[in-house]
Amino acid sequence: MLDEVILLDAYFSMFGMRVRIALAEKGVQYEYREQNLLNKGQYLLDMNPIHKKIPVLIHNGKPICESLIIVEYIDEVWKNNPLLPSDPYQRAQARFWADFIDKKVNDAGKRIWYMKGEQQQAAKEEFIEALQLLETELGDKPYFGGDKFGFVDLALIPFYCWFHAYETFGNFSTEEHCPKLIEWAERCEKIESVSKSLACPIKVYEFVLILKKKYGVKVLKCAGVAQAHEGVRRVVVVEAGSKHVEGIISLNDAFRFSWLVVLILVHRPLDVVMLFGKLY
Structure with a gap:
């Protein structure tokens, strides 16, 4: 009898990405069911009645919850291409750093986009400090476990696609503080299970904007383009319908989508600036 594997997940979830990578590393075929996190369905609530969150792996009708627990389950059920080290001490160390990522990197990252002012600054400092500790643990190894992509790499790499949002809202560069960690991330991205x-x-980033609205974080709206020339666009934004401020963004940093969401860097931090329309 073939295994029936269903994954309840959400595209943007770094925790769901962990499970997707683990399943891909093992070559497990599964049914993916995207979940609306802003309007959770009954099936998700039935499969995870305690936390009511994704991801949930359903293996032959039995649900397994919490991303790191799911990844360990996958590693135990499908023995090929092991993710955790065989040595008990190394395995314990891998679990320690994965737990560190959940407690430090995830918490500080969320506060970067959710908070502002001194609280945001404190979150940025904690985020960078956590990544620097991870960079020290990585050392000169290609991956955290050595020469092979493994459990700690899998636990951390999904946060890499959130770095753009963290950096944009927090106005900082991860690469400036942790260049070796960015090199590691770029190396991981070349692995097919990761890139897919x-x-x-x-x-x-667009999803985080939706989250900010949901949680009541103020959103600033674009009032119009005041001046533009090659390479630079000057944008005027209006705050709370009254006070105007200006900012500049290089078009080299802009992405050519039918609509563009950008953070304008000004003399003081802003929450969000939304610019709707096309690039001219």
């Missing part, structure tokens, strides 16, 4: 599982950074 990660979300587009721009789509992640």
